[in-house]
């Protein structure tokens with residue numbers, strides 16, 4: 290059994306070397322180590338450009354399964370909403386083993402999610418963390434309306450801080466006002482980036498050491514484009 294595993298590892302290493310930087314379909318320990326947080330961010334950035342332009346990489350997923358079976362060396366982490374239309378692997382045109390993905394309705398980060406990010410970055414070497422909200426978010430709309438149902442009530446309550454962040458002058462304050470809903474979604478991304486850095490000494494130290502970049506952004510359901518918020522960038526600059 291050992292020989293095929295060694296062979297596929299070798300295949301993965303070779304693929305990582307010969308593929309252009311924008312095609313991060315298969316990475317290796319060496320490729321991950323050589324990558325800076327800025328490189329990893331630009332891989333996501335250009336992946337989204339390909340997605341929007343309709344030129345996503347035509348992947349051989351079976352080959353990627355085989356090539357990644359012996360280990361994972363992802364370039365980054367994406368925190369996104371549960372929404373079925375906001376799949377990070379699609380929006381950033383990434384392959385198997387390229388990114389860790391955390392998803393929850395309203396794309397907020399609680400302690401357990403932040404602990405998962407500490408694993409992904411400190412132990413598994415991922416170089417960039419992107420918090421990506423989206424337009425017309427149902428969870429944000431529900432929070433704006435104070436919706437209550439079962440356990441969802443507690444989930445949506447996590448967005449109250451973002452609601453409070455939007456000036457009282459913005460009215461009406463319910464889901465019938467798309468501008469208000471978007472302001473809450475934007476505020477939620479900014480607060481979530483800050484929350485992660487405030488709550489995690491591990492990740493904050495990595496950013497300060499230049500080992501990790503963190504940024505927030507917004508996915509547009511109508512265009513597929515992710516607009517990154519420059520004011521949320523930590524250890525990264527816009528490409």
Ligand SMILES: [Zn+2]
Pocket residue numbers: 370371372394395423425426427428429
């Ligand atoms: Zn959503």
